[in-house]
Amino acid sequence: MEEPYGEVFLINKPLEWTSFDVVKKVRNALKIKKVGHAGTLDPLATGLLIVCAGKMTKQIDSFMGQEKEYTGTFELGSTTESFDLEQEVVPVADPSHLTESDVEKAISHFRGDILQIPPMHSAIKVGGKRVYEAARKGKVVQMEPRPVQVSVFELVKFENPTVHFRIVCSKGTYIRSLARDLGEALNVGAYMSSLCRTRIGGYKLSEAKELEPLIEEIKNRRNENL
Structure with a gap:
């Protein structure tokens, strides 16, 4: 060249x-x-x-x-250590009683400027070391909440237990953490089953x-x- x-x-x-x-x-x-x-x-x-x-x-x-846009799916009723399919799926609670209105109400709490705890299975450094390295050894690292902005968190479709979403967010936002937080808000657990980045700026x-x-x-x- x-x-x-x-x-x-x-x-x-x-x-x-x-x-x-x-x-x-x-x-x-x-x-x-x-x-x-x-x-x-x-x-x-x-x-x-x-x-x-x-x-x-x-x-x-x-x-x-620059801001990022994603589409994908969350699965309700189960979770994993990494909040995606890289780790074993563990059942949490039956989500069959949940309605689209229930999911939409829970999602509304995760729009705008929020504090988010990154997943343990991530490349963030704590004390100079990647936290995923500690996670793979079974160690727990104290993760501090970080400010992120979720300008769009759209419920595209709800096919219980699958949540189809579109998210527009700031740098540093973990979609897997949004899966975890949504599952906790609904008291059934959740993990990210698919993700596609559709836009950067x-x-x-x-x-x-x-x-x-x-x-x-x-x-x-x-x-x-x-």
């Missing part, structure tokens, strides 16, 4: 890939070291991942600070490319420049 090279890629992250897996794939295709992503998506999440290369890596923080998932075709495009372009 000619210097100073810089490019921003909008990628639809595949299911079960880590965000770093995607970065590594792009880095290997570009044959340059300076490649990074602007906001982690968990392996079981899909959707928009912004990957910056070359001089555009300087823009990562500005991308990360003004960048939309509809503009993103699938990973494998993009990698082929990068390789072909590089070969043409040799």
